[in-house]
Amino acid sequence: MMDQLATQLNRERIQAVESSFGPAGKPLLQPDRVLVGEGRLMKLCRRKQQPKVFFLFNDVLIYGTIILHGRWHKKQQIIPLEDVQLEDLEDSLIMKNQWLIRTPRKSFYVGAASLEEKRAWMEHIEDCRSRLLQTVGCQAGSTFAVTWIPDRASAICMRCSDKFSTTLRRHHCRNCGFVVCASCSKHRHVIAHIDPAKPVRVCRLCHTALVSQKAEMTTQVRVETQQEVRRWSGGSEGQSSYGYNMPSSDETDSDEGELAPNRWLDSQDVTWSPYVYLKSEHEKPK
Incomplete structure (x- = not known):
């Protein structure tokens, strides 16, 4: 009861x-x-x-x-x-x-x-x-957003040092949290833990770093994929045993009031297909 x-x-x-x-x-x-x-x-x-x-x-x-x-x-x-x-x-x-x-x-x-x-x-x-x-049994989060620097903490853009005014408004980089002007934060980039699909505002310095990181990750994934394909196909470097050329490593793919009191109340086997997916445009033959 x-x-x-x-x-x-x-x-x-x-x-x-x-x-x-x-x-x-x-x-x-x-x-x-x-x-x-x-x-x-x-x-x-x-x-x-x-x-x-x-x-x-x-x-x-x-x-x-x-x-x-x-x-x-x-x-x-x-x-x-x-x-x-x-x-x-x-x-x-x-x-x-x-x-x-x-x-x-x-x-x-x-x-x-x-x-x-x-x-x-x-x-x-x-x-x-x-x-x-x-x-x-869920896992604790390991990636967190940066804290934004308050508007009044800086009278100038923390990238170009231009002074803020009624026409030069303050913005925040979602990657570093710095107070920046519109010119220094015109870039957008996807930051997965903030929004996996929508690009968010980032400053020019962070944008350069994020693009570089993405390029490095893409290259690393491509290299690992090629190594895995060669290992399973048994072909020589540059060509698989199925007769088509492997992509070279230099190929690249084209974001009021007072506080009220609180109230507290009481592995399975894998079957490998003979066709290897290398790029999204490759379709499995019917």
Whole structure:
């Protein structure tokens, strides 16, 4: 009876959180999902600190923007706990009782109203994350986004040193987090842990480095593929046993308010095909 009552209360709490984000929010009610706690934290955004509402579940961390005196929320962000990494920080001139939350898509600073609340948040997040990794068996994230340097931290572009003004606006490189101007960040490049499909803004220096890394990886993959093909086909270098020429190694393929108190609730065998795929345009013969 007590278990049924606890399950029903948890269900009602999750439904209330889901409803507070309105139709734009994603469904949150799932089997075995438990609402652990909720509260407000200050989040250091690119221009200033802003109060955000945070909801900690046993598998995800959700936060959003507060509207209508905290009764409604928008801009829902859902972070799987296996992709979260915390770093304790000392107080700064900008924010007290702060720590860093790293995720693959975005990393940001948050601050609590007191040291006790900060410790409670960090301990609860770490505890839920540890339990999740142990019970579900998922792997912890290893790649995280850089933290953006706040706008007011630099009056000049951190690449060309031009002074920012009303016409020369600030932007951020998604790869290094530097504050840069539009001219120095006109390039776009795919950064897989941020978005595997959509190119994101990067500064000119990072763009050069990323393009070079991609070229090196492509060359390495091609070399390994050629070695594997020769090993399985038994052919000599430059030609396979099936009679067609291997590609040479030099071929190349053509991104507000005060903090409210927190609430804590209780290998198989492989059959090898005689046809070897070397490039995407090669089709298997019918």
